[in-house]
Amino acid sequence: MASVLPRMVSASDVARVLTYADLVPAMERTLADFSRADGTVVQPVRTVIPVEQHQGFFLVKPGYHVAGNTMACKLLTLYPNNTDRPSHQASIVLFDATNGSPLAVMDGGHITDMRTAAASAAATKHLARDSPRVHAILGTGHQAYSHFHALNHLYKFDQVRVWGRTQANVQKFAAETGATPCATVEEAVREADIITTVTMSRTPVLQKDWVKPGSHINVVGACRPDWQELDPELMLSAVVYVDSSEAAPKESGDIILSKAEVYGEVGEVILGKKEAFKDKTTIFKSLGLAIEDVVSAQLVYDKLTTS
Ligand SMILES: NC(=O)C1=CN([C@@H]2O[C@H](COP(=O)(O)OP(=O)(O)OC[C@H]3O[C@@H](n4cnc5c(N)ncnc54)[C@H](O)[C@@H]3O)[C@@H](O)[C@H]2O)C=CC1
Numbered sequence: 001m002a003s004v005l006p007r008m009v010s011a012s013d014v015a016r017v018l019t020y021a022d023l024v025p026a027m028e029r030t031l032a033d034f035s036r037a038d039g040t041v042v043q044p045v046r047t048v049i050p051v052e053q054h055q056g057f058f059l060v061k062p063g064y065h066v067a068g069n070t071m072a073c074k075l076l077t078l079y080p081n082n083t084d085r086p087s088h089q090a091s092i093v094l095f096d097a098t099n100g101s102p103l104a105v106m107d108g109g110h111i112t113d114m115r116t117a118a119a120s121a122a123a124t125k126h127l128a129r130d131s132p133r134v135h136a137i138l139g140t141g142h143q144a145y146s147h148f149h150a151l152n153h154l155y156k157f158d159q160v161r162v163w164g165r166t167q168a169n170v171q172k173f174a175a176e177t178g179a180t181p182c183a184t185v186e187e188a189v190r191e192a193d194i195i196t197t198v199t200m201s202r203t204p205v206l207q208k209d210w211v212k213p214g215s216h217i218n219v220v221g222a223c224r225p226d227w228q229e230l231d232p233e234l235m236l237s238a239v240v241y242v243d244s245s246e247a248a249p250k251e252s253g254d255i256i257l258s259k260a261e262v263y264g265e266v267g268e269v270i271l272g273k274k275e276a277f278k279d280k281t282t283i284f285k286s287l288g289l290a291i292e293d294v295v296s297a298q299l300v301y302d303k304l305t306t307s
């Protein structure tokens with residue numbers, strides 16, 4: 001048989017078919033499958049090449065979901081200083097696990113935005129107290145928007161607040177989403193039940209004293225071993241959950257620099273192997289799993305080929 005040419009899938013194709021109604025339960029199952037640690041998921045810790053000459057990073061993220069018979073590799077660049085294009089740009093190559101043929105090359109930007117937020121939503125569902133009223137979002141970029149929508153898919157908040165470094169972006173986000181704009185982090189997180197940090201900061205933006213005890217925090221930024229979003233005292237005072245306990249001590253500056261203990265993977269909580277300490281302050285330190293991209297890409301492919 002001749003070699004197979006993969007289908008090209010654009011960002012608008014992805015946006016047309018991918019929904020949080022599908023993705024949140026899919027990411028909940030994927031986090032759990034990853035934590036089964038029984039060979040259901042095969043995924044090494046990602047490779048990260050610093051592109052020092054241009055202050056960027058090149059990330060290679062392969063994964064194989066055995067039970068789902070699907071595999072893919074996401075190639076992602078992280079250029080924090082980009083101003084004329086997104087800081088994160090990605091392509092995902094999806095393969096047929098049965099015969100190794102490439103099925104599709106997909107734009108990975110929108111998938112990254114949505115699957116990250118869907119994973120945070122799944123973690124929040126298992127770690128936050130019931131009926132949260134206030135969600136505070138720190139950051140106004142791509143992930144801020146996707147987390148706004150993914151968490152709104154799960155909960156009916158009384159108020160969503162937003163803070164960012166640049167007030168013009170805070171106002172824009174507020175006008176586009178209906179969130180309440182805040183001038184300071186402290187104002188945004190005061191009495192919040194759920195806090196989501198989605199900044200590109202390398203130093204802590206969220207201090208322990210501002211956080212209501214018993215709240216749940218999704219820590220989505222700071223994916224480098226020397227980057228932090230949270231005050232180390234806050235890390236040390238909370239129960240810390242991660243997506244991958246193999247990756248966290250290698251990649252998360254919030255964990256490495258605070259020396260906070262990782263209690264377990266959120267997937268272990270979903271599987272009932274670890275407790276959800278909802279009476280305490282809980283942190284979900286998200287670094288992003290390749291298998292989240294694999295499952296999301298297969299979902300997109302299945303929708304496009306059956307619609
Ligand atoms: N855990 C995961 O799976 C993923 C994590 N991320 C991370 O989430 C974060 C947000 O990503 P995007 O929204 O795509 O990026 P973006 O570039 O669209 O937005 C970044 C936001 O951070 C703000 N920011 C930059 N420097 C800051 C500082 N020093 N203090 C406070 N705010 C600052 C910017 O003003 C902007 O609002 C990044 O750290 C990114 O690496 C992104 C994708 C997946």
Ligand SMILES: O=C([O-])C1=[NH+]CCC1
Nearest residue numbers: 076112223287288289
């Ligand atoms: O999983 C992912 O795609 C990323 N995690 C941190 C930056 C991008």
